[in-house]
Amino acid sequence: MRIGEPAARTGATPRQVRFYEAKGLITSTREPNNYRDYSETTLGRVQQIRELLGAGLSTEVIRAILPCMESPPRDPIVFDGVLPETVTALEAERDRLTERIDILTRNRDAVAAYLGELQQRAR
Template identity: 45%
Template sequence: MRIKELSERTGVSARLLRYYEEQGLLTPRREENGYRDYDEPLVERVEQIRSLLGAGLTTEIIRAVLPCLAEAADSRYPAPDFVDRIRRERGRMAERHACLTKNLQAMDAYLAAIVKA
């Protein structure tokens, strides 16, 4: 599929898709005329990238993590510093998750209180 279709299917602008390619997060095939051709699995890849960015990871970390996520069942990561970095990022994500959960609970309590009134 062309970049426009991928953009429409994922809700991500063509400009951002080109940026993801520049950052090494996406690798579309190139046709003879230079046009990008995106395979179907890249729709899910873009959604995964958006989710990881939304969780606060940088494109640098995402670039390192994406291959690992694809091969999670075959977990063999030899670089201890990389594993430590992923652990730290996971810890940061867990802290943000706890904060979001707390905020959601507070909003639910507020809504419940004002709906009764």
């Protein structure tokens, strides 16, 4: 499929799709006319990338963890040469995400409680 289709089907722009490819997060093949051609699997990958970026992860972290997000992994998961700094950075990222999840959960619960009260009073 050409670039417009994965963009439209995932809510991304063609520019974002090209950016993800330039960062090595997705791949395409080239047609004889030099147009990019994306596979169906690109759709899920673009959606994952958008969600991870929305959660605040960098493209570098995303590139490192994407192979772990498929079952079974398609890209080789590289364990050789991983620096202690990388492990420390990933631990910090995990902790930051956990904190953000906790905050979002509290806010969701507060909104749900307020909504429940509103609905109860409306009866």
